[in-house]
Every structure is written in C-alpha cells, then in structure tokens.
Amino acid sequence: xxxxxxxxxxxxxxxxxxxxPKSAQRMALHLLERDRPGGERLAxxxxxxxxxxxxxxxxxxxxxxxxxxxxxxxxxxxxxLCVVETPADVLAVEQATGFRGQYHVLLGHLSPLDGIxxxxxxxxxxxxxxxxxxxxxxxxxxxxTAEGEVTAHYIGxxxxxxxxxxxxxxxxVPLGGELEYVDRGTLSHAFEGRREY
Amino acid sequence: xxxxxxxxxxxxxxxxxxxxPKSAQRMALHLLERDRPGGERLAxxxxxxxxxxxxxxxxxxxxxxxxxxxxxxxxxxxxxLCVVETPADVLAVEQATGFRGQYHVLLGHLSPLDGIxxxxxxxxxxxxxxxxxxxxxxxxxxxxTAEGEVTAHYIGxxxxxxxxxxxxxxxxVPLGGELEYVDRGTLSHAFEGRREY
Numbered sequence: 001x002x003x004x005x006x007x008x009x010x011x012x013x014x015x016x017x018x019x020x021p022k023s024a025q026r027m028a029l030h031l032l033e034r035d036r037p038g039g040e041r042l043a044x045x046x047x048x049x050x051x052x053x054x055x056x057x058x059x060x061x062x063x064x065x066x067x068x069x070x071x072x073x074x075x076x077x078x079x080x081l082c083v084v085e086t087p088a089d090v091l092a093v094e095q096a097t098g099f100r101g102q103y104h105v106l107l108g109h110l111s112p113l114d115g116i117x118x119x120x121x122x123x124x125x126x127x128x129x130x131x132x133x134x135x136x137x138x139x140x141x142x143x144x145t146a147e148g149e150v151t152a153h154y155i156g157x158x159x160x161x162x163x164x165x166x167x168x169x170x171x172x173v174p175l176g177g178e179l180e181y182v183d184r185g186t187l188s189h190a191f192e193g194r195r196e197y
Numbered sequence: 198x199x200x201x202x203x204x205x206x207x208x209x210x211x212x213x214x215x216x217x218p219k220s221a222q223r224m225a226l227h228l229l230e231r232d233r234p235g236g237e238r239l240a241x242x243x244x245x246x247x248x249x250x251x252x253x254x255x256x257x258x259x260x261x262x263x264x265x266x267x268x269x270x271x272x273x274x275x276x277x278l279c280v281v282e283t284p285a286d287v288l289a290v291e292q293a294t295g296f297r298g299q300y301h302v303l304l305g306h307l308s309p310l311d312g313i314x315x316x317x318x319x320x321x322x323x324x325x326x327x328x329x330x331x332x333x334x335x336x337x338x339x340x341x342t343a344e345g346e347v348t349a350h351y352i353g354x355x356x357x358x359x360x361x362x363x364x365x366x367x368x369x370v371p372l373g374g375e376l377e378y379v380d381r382g383t384l385s386h387a388f389e390g391r392r393e394y
Contacts, residue, residue: 062226
C-alpha cells in the first residue's frame with residue numbers, strides 16, 4: 001500500500017533533531033487536529049527561512065540580510081571581538097552576558113584530519129578584520145574540547161602577531177556545581193585559574 | 198530591534214507539541230546549518246498536508262482522499278467495527294494488533310458540559326452504518342476515562358437496539374506490570390475481568 005500524505009508528514013518531521021517516529025506522529029496529529037494555522041505558518045516561515053537565511057558577510061553568523069543584527073548595529077563596541085564556533089554560541093552569549101562587542105563565527109573548529117583548516121573557518125577574513133586596526137581585544141570563546149583549544153591557540157597567535165590582546169573565557173566549576181561531582185579536568189582548571197578573593 | 202527571520206522560525210517551531218524555546222532554537226539552527234534539504238522538504242510536505250488532509254467521509258479518520266486507506270481497502274472485514282476516539286488511536290490499533298475490520302473515529306468523547314453531544318461525534322453517521330446491516334460486532338475502544346466509559350455505554354446501547362453484539366476491549370494489568378505498582382482501579386478491573394486459565 002503506498003504511503004499516505006500523513007505518513008509523508010510524519011517522515012518529514014523526523015529531520016528535526018531529537019524527533020523519533022513516536023514524537024513525529026504526535027506532532028503531525030497535533031497540527032492536523034488542533035493547530036492547522038500554526039502548521040500553515042510553520043510551513044511558510046520554514047520555506048522562507050530555508051530560501052533566504054544565509055551567512056553575514058562580516059562575522060558569518062546566520063542572517064537573512066547581508067549584515068547580521070550585531071554587525072549592522074552602530075551602537076555596539078567595535079574594539080572587542082568574540083570568536084565562537086557556531087551561530088548557537090552567538091545566541092548563547094547574547095542571551096547570557098552583557099557583551100556588546102563584535103563576533104566572528106568559525107562555523108567549526110580546526111580539524112586537519114577532517115580537512116578543516118584556517119580557510120574553512122574564514123580565518124583569512126578574520127585576519128583582514130584584525131588588520132583594520134580597530135580591534136583591541138580578541139575574546140576566545142571556542143569550546144573546551146581539544147579542537148577548540150587548538151583553534152583558540154591558533155587565533156591567539158594571529159592576534160599576538162598584530163600586537164592585539166587575546167583573552168580566553170574562564171573555565172572552572174559551573175555555578176551551583178558541587179565539587180565532588182565535577183570532573184577532574186574541570187577541577188584542575190579551576191585550581192590553576194584561581195583568583196584573589 | 199525588529200525580529201529576524203531566524204527568530205520567526207524559532208517562534209513558529211514552538212507550535213509543535215513538547216517544543217519549548219530551547220528545543221525550537223536547536224531545531225532551527227540544526228536545519229539551517231546541517232539539513233537544508235530536510236527543512237525544505239518539511240516545509241513543502243507540511244504545506245501540502247495542512248491544505249489537503251481532511252477527514253474520511255465514512256470513518257472520519259484523517260486522510261487526503263475521500264476515503265481513508267482502511268475504508269477503501271476491499272480486502273478488510275466489513276462485519277466488525279472498532280469505535281475509537283482519535284486518528285492516533287486508529288494508528289495505535291493498526292500498529293499493535295492484527296485487527297482487519299472497519300473503524301469509526303469519534304474525534305472526541307461525549308461531554309455534555311463542553312457541548313459535545315452525539316452529533317459532534319458523528320453518531321448519526323455511525324447509526325447509518327449500523328443500520329446498513331453489514332456489521333455484526335462493534336468493538337468499543339474508547340478511553341477508560343469517565344467520558345470514554347459514558348461514550349462506550351451510549352454506543353453500546355445503539356448497537357443493542359439493532360441487535361448487534363458490542364464488546365469492550367479488556368482492561369487490566371498491563372503486560373510487564375507488577376501488581377504492587379498498579380493503581381487500585383486497574384487492579385479491581387483486572388479481578389472482575391478474570392478469565393478461565
């Protein structure tokens with residue numbers, strides 16, 4: 001028996017992360033039975049977003065315009081640049097901190113074995129930005145994985161070569177974390193990074 | 198600052214059940230960064246499904262055709278009719294059991310306080326089907342809630358008035374259930390419904 005449109009919808013919903021066959025079925029039936037306007041709006045916005053959202057030509061985060069909101073905002077500091085791995089990291093920093101500077105989104109991290117070198121991360125573009133002389137501090141906010149550390153080190157060297165200060169975000173015990181449940185690497189980092197109290 | 202297309206997409210994804218702001222953001226970024234073809238397909242199928250999927254004119258389950266797959270299948274038994282509350286229940290019965298008969302989908306249950314009476318449940322249409330004389334057994338598979346029981350009772354009476362046998366699916370201890378953790382109502386039902394061993 002050939003698949004019905006409902007089966008196709010259930011199958012299509014499975015492209016969403018964390019959505020298995022059961023959740024996809026529940027979502028499809030919910031939209032069809034209880035929220036058709038929501039489903040129609042989602043279809044329209046999704047189509048529009050997939051067609052129009054690209055990358056900011058300055059910082060490479062996701063945007064439907066040539067410049068993202070941050071790069072287009074004349075009110076933000078132009079002398080501090082935060083380097084992150086993904087557009088999700090930009091959202092996280094914007095939502096959690098009072099950071100008002102610029103970003104550079106790598107869309108990955110250095111990983112020579114996977115063929116990801118400086119070019120794939122847009123580091124040529126980053127170098128051009130650093131060369132323009134406006135930036136006085138580069139905040140390295142890549143992940144604390146091995147690749148993230150290598151990437152941070154590489155970009156730190158680019159900054160140092162131009163006499164620009166580079167800083168790394170603090171790694172330590174998370175707020176509310178109990179010492180006995182924190183992993184050894186984090187605890188060791190927290191001791192090394194201790195500050196005057 | 199006006200909302201960006203990415204914000205709109207995140208907001209639109211929240212119409213899906215069980216999807217809060219964090220999951221919606223993760224889904225939007227996943228589609229944009231890693232699965233644009235999946236996102237485009239979802240948009241197209243969703244639009245199509247919202248526009249074309251309606252209710253089967255015989256059993257009222259969801260279908261994009263005049264008749265659903267079950268009602269259109271000449272190979273299925275025409276003398277047994279299973280009454281369920283929702284299209285999801287049809288899928289559950291089809292996936293779990295070897296039932297090969299017909300369905301009637303109420304799209305709800307009797308609930309006079311909410312203005313849901315026999316007409317809203319398509320019981321006039323069900324009566325017409327019962328009157329046609331093909332059906333010899335009505336399986337009452339409504340929920341075990343108070344409203345589900347009332348609905349089952351009402352439809353049981355419709356069948357009885359026409360001399361048609363009506364049966365209720367068994368209620369008891371679920372497979373793998375341990376007696377000490379089963380609620381009292383279920384255990385009491387299981388005792389009343391005991392069978393020869």
